[in-house]
Amino acid sequence: MSAIRTARERARAEVMQEIKDEARRQLATVGAAGLSLRAVARELGMASSGLYRYFANRDALLTALIIDAYNEIGERVEVAERAVPAQDYRARWRAFCMTIREWAIAAPHQYALVYGSPVPGYQAPQDTVGPASRIPLTLIRNVHDAWTAGALQPPEPLPSLSAVLTEQAARVARETVPGVPEVVVTLTLIALTQLFGMLTFELFGHFVGSMDPAGPFFEFTVERMAGLIGLS
Amino acid sequence: MSAIRTARERARAEVMQEIKDEARRQLATVGAAGLSLRAVARELGMASSGLYRYFANRDALLTALIIDAYNEIGERVEVAERAVPAQDYRARWRAFCMTIREWAIAAPHQYALVYGSPVPGYQAPQDTVGPASRIPLTLIRNVHDAWTAGALQPPEPLPSLSAVLTEQAARVARETVPGVPEVVVTLTLIALTQLFGMLTFELFGHFVGSMDPAGPFFEFTVERMAGLIGLS
DNA sequence: TGTACATCAGTGAACGCGCGTTCACTGATGTAC
DNA sequence: TGTACATCAGTGAACGCGCGTTCACTGATGTAC
Numbered sequence: 001m002s003a004i005r006t007a008r009e010r011a012r013a014e015v016m017q018e019i020k021d022e023a024r025r026q027l028a029t030v031g032a033a034g035l036s037l038r039a040v041a042r043e044l045g046m047a048s049s050g051l052y053r054y055f056a057n058r059d060a061l062l063t064a065l066i067i068d069a070y071n072e073i074g075e076r077v078e079v080a081e082r083a084v085p086a087q088d089y090r091a092r093w094r095a096f097c098m099t100i101r102e103w104a105i106a107a108p109h110q111y112a113l114v115y116g117s118p119v120p121g122y123q124a125p126q127d128t129v130g131p132a133s134r135i136p137l138t139l140i141r142n143v144h145d146a147w148t149a150g151a152l153q154p155p156e157p158l159p160s161l162s163a164v165l166t167e168q169a170a171r172v173a174r175e176t177v178p179g180v181p182e183v184v185v186t187l188t189l190i191a192l193t194q195l196f197g198m199l200t201f202e203l204f205g206h207f208v209g210s211m212d213p214a215g216p217f218f219e220f221t222v223e224r225m226a227g228l229i230g231l232s
Numbered sequence: 233m234s235a236i237r238t239a240r241e242r243a244r245a246e247v248m249q250e251i252k253d254e255a256r257r258q259l260a261t262v263g264a265a266g267l268s269l270r271a272v273a274r275e276l277g278m279a280s281s282g283l284y285r286y287f288a289n290r291d292a293l294l295t296a297l298i299i300d301a302y303n304e305i306g307e308r309v310e311v312a313e314r315a316v317p318a319q320d321y322r323a324r325w326r327a328f329c330m331t332i333r334e335w336a337i338a339a340p341h342q343y344a345l346v347y348g349s350p351v352p353g354y355q356a357p358q359d360t361v362g363p364a365s366r367i368p369l370t371l372i373r374n375v376h377d378a379w380t381a382g383a384l385q386p387p388e389p390l391p392s393l394s395a396v397l398t399e400q401a402a403r404v405a406r407e408t409v410p411g412v413p414e415v416v417v418t419l420t421l422i423a424l425t426q427l428f429g430m431l432t433f434e435l436f437g438h439f440v441g442s443m444d445p446a447g448p449f450f451e452f453t454v455e456r457m458a459g460l461i462g463l464s
Numbered sequence: 465t466g467t468a469c470a471t472c473a474g475t476g477a478a479c480g481c482g483c484g485t486t487c488a489c490t491g492a493t494g495t496a497c
Numbered sequence: 498t499g500t501a502c503a504t505c506a507g508t509g510a511a512c513g514c515g516c517g518t519t520c521a522c523t524g525a526t527g528t529a530c
Contacts, residue, residue, distance in 0.1 A: 008472080008526060015473085031352035033265035038516060049519080050474045058517070116349030118436055120263035129441070136442075159456065165448035172442050189443060190426065190453050197429020198422075204350055209361070210368075210404050211421060216397035221422050224391065228460065240493055240505080247506085270483060281486080282507045290484070 016054050018044060020068060023061055027109040032062060032119045059122055066124065067131050069110040073103050074134025081138060089146035090231045096139055097195055097222045101202075108203050115196055116204075136192060137176060143188045144177035146231055154230040158183055184229070191225040248286050250276060252300060255293055259341040264294060264351045291354055298356065299363050301342040305335050306366025313370060321378035322463045328371055329427055329454045333434075340435050347428055348436075368424060369408060375420045376409035378463055386462040390415055416461070423457040 022040050030036070037058055041048040055061040080099040084091045104111040114132070146152040161169065161182055169182035169189075177185075198221060201207050202214040211217040254272050262268070269290055273280040287293040312331040316323045336343040346364070378384045393401065393414055401414035409417075430453060433439050434446040443449040 006527065011526095012473080029352060031265050031349065033263050034352060036516065037518090046473095047475050048517080049476075052518075053473055112349040115432070115436070115438075117263065117344040120261060120266060124437075132438075159452070161452060162448045165443075165452055168443055168448070186449065186452060187456070189449065190430075190456060193429040193433050193453075194422065194426035195429070197425040197427070197432065200347070200429065200432060201425050204347070205356075206347075206364075209365075211397075211400055216394045217400070217418065217421065220391070220393060220397055220418060221425075224419070224422060224460070228456070238494065243493095244506080268483065269485090278506095279508050280484080281509075284485075285506055 012054075019051060019054055019061070020064055023065060024068075024110065027065070027113060031109070032065075032113050032122075035062065037061065062119065062122060063125055063128065065110075066114055066128050069107075069114045070128065070131035070134065072107075072110070073100060073114075074131060074138070076103055077135060077138050081142065086145070087149065087151070089142055089149075089151055090226050092142045093139075093191075093226050093229075093231050094222055096142065097218070100135070100195065101199060101218060104199050104203055111199070111203060115200065136189075139192055140172070140176055140180075140185065140188055143184060143229060143231070144180050147180050147184060151232050152184065152230045153232055154181075154184055154187065155228075161186060187229045191229050194221070194225055244286075251283060251286055251293070252296055255297060256300075256342065259297070259345060263341070264297075264345050264354075267294065269293065294351065294354060295357055295360065297342075298346055298360050301339075301346045302360065302363035302366065304339075304342070305332060305346075306363060306370070308335055309367060309370050313374065318377070319381065319383070321374055321381075321383055322458050324374045325371075325423075325458050325461075325463050326454055328374065329450075332367070332427065333431060333450060336431050336435055343431070343435060347432065368421075371424055372404075372408055372412075372417065372420055375416060375461060375463070376412050379412050379416060383464050384416065384462045385464055386413075386416055386419065387460075393418060419461045423461050426453070426457055 019040060022043050023035060026035060026039060026043070030039075035058065037051050037055075038048040040061075041051050051061075055064065077096055077099050080095045081092050084095045086092070143152070158181075165186065166182045169185040172189075173180050173182060173185050198214070198218060202211075202218070207214050207217075251272060254275050255267060258267060258271060258275070262271075267290065269283050269287075270280040272293075273283050283293075287296065309328055309331050312327045313324050316327045318324070336347075375384070390413075397418065398414050401417040404421075405412050405414065405417050430446070430450060434443075434450070439446050439449075
């Protein structure tokens with residue numbers, strides 16, 4: 001009795017995977033809004049009605065793709081960070097950034113699926129929240145480790161936060177890395193949004209005519225942002 | 233003989249505007265990829281074939297919307313900056329950021345149209361380049377003014393750039409603000425991408441559960457980024 | 465081990481719908497004399 | 498100022514296409530005895 005038991009169950013898992021793979025392939029040419037169950041079925045050589053044995057409807061397929069994308073990049077980042085000495089916090093940050101960039105460049109349509117414009121009429125269900133949070137969690141854990149090791153050198157003098165911002169950052173810290181000061185959490189989120197802003201500019205063509213190719217700018221920026229947070 | 237001469241020409245300009253307005257309205261519910269000429273025509277009470285007197289095809293309408301969006305936000309930012317003392321460079325930066333955020337919140341679908349995922353199968357023509365560059369130009373002119381006035385305090389010691397990055401930044405400077413050091417240009421682009429990354433996170437729902445509402449985080453970040461560039 | 469029954473993956477036809485674009489046309493507006 | 502002709506905005510029918518989803522079905526796989 002293996003993890004996947006009967007022939008039926010094994011076949012089911014395989015077909016499910018094939019459907020998602022084909023859907024991902026089509027994402028590249030038509031985008032999330034244009035994803036068509038009929039086209040996926042056609043390419044797979046099955047009746048379009050057959051897909052309904054696997055996904056309740058088009059949105060359910062989209063949700064599966066979104067969750068897969070978050071998990072894939074989340075997994076990659078976690079693995080990449082582990083390949084770096086745990087006490088080299090700046091190296092962990094570098095690995096974090098580089099891994100996300102490599103994934104985004106290799107799979108721009110999956111990047112757009114999760115970090116691009118929302119799909120009109122599609123409301124992401126709660127199941128996407130966990131996978132989506134793997135990325136911010138990985139980063140903030142790195143900063144937490146640096147902080148508790150006394151290896152973080154935040155800016156002097158420490159900037160002060162407004163009341164609301166303090167409360168928001170405190171909640172993030174409480175839920176993920178208790179003990180880390182609010183200002184550190186906040187600086188970390190600045191770096192995170194900078195990272196995705198930069199990647200979005202690169203992937204969506206806003207660097208054409210300036211920082212194109214974007215590699216050198218990316219590397220420089222990663223170091224500046226490490227400095228902003230105070231990662232040694 | 234007014235700028236718009238005959239009744240025919242006046243009517244033509246008005247109908248053109250109505251088409252674009254209705255298309256913008258529909259963008260909100262169906263997104264750029266789902267924009268339909270037939271639906272626009274239907275809503276306007278005209279035959280769908282009639283739109284072809286105004287736009288060669290669907291992509292031409294999309295291009296017009298994109299150019300309008302870039303011009304609208306470009307115009308707003310230029311106006312907002314002029315309402316601030318020219319020598320208060322940090323205030324100009326603040327006005328720049330706040331104006332873009334206000335526009336993005338008020339017109340999230342236009343924001344997504346130009347700063348979100350590219351529309352599959354759509355290739356932006358050259359005419360969008362000029363309007364698109366108004367935003368970065370406005371920012372870099374502010375930094376240029378601060379630099380030439382000796383009012384910029386970039387970080388000490390000045391970080392050094394790789395050869396490729398120096399060349400890229402030098403070209404940007406040459407084409408827009410000759411005399412500004414490459415490193416200053418580069419830091420400015422870090423701040424610009426941070427700004428759009430943060431807005432994208434806010435508008436596309438990535439702050440839900442953390443920095444939501446995003447106003448306080450936004451204001452704090454604007455000041456930190458001013459510091460990164462060295463705007464006094 | 466063999467058999468009867470239950471489960472369920474996959475089919476194919478159908479429903480009702482929407483799309484972009486072309487084309488020959490009509491009738492109002494504009495222009496040249 | 499009046500008239501003949503040219504321009505062009507807007508129509509309606511048509512072409513050829515694709516979509517999501519439902520439903521009654523068949524036949525292979527799985528299960529209980």
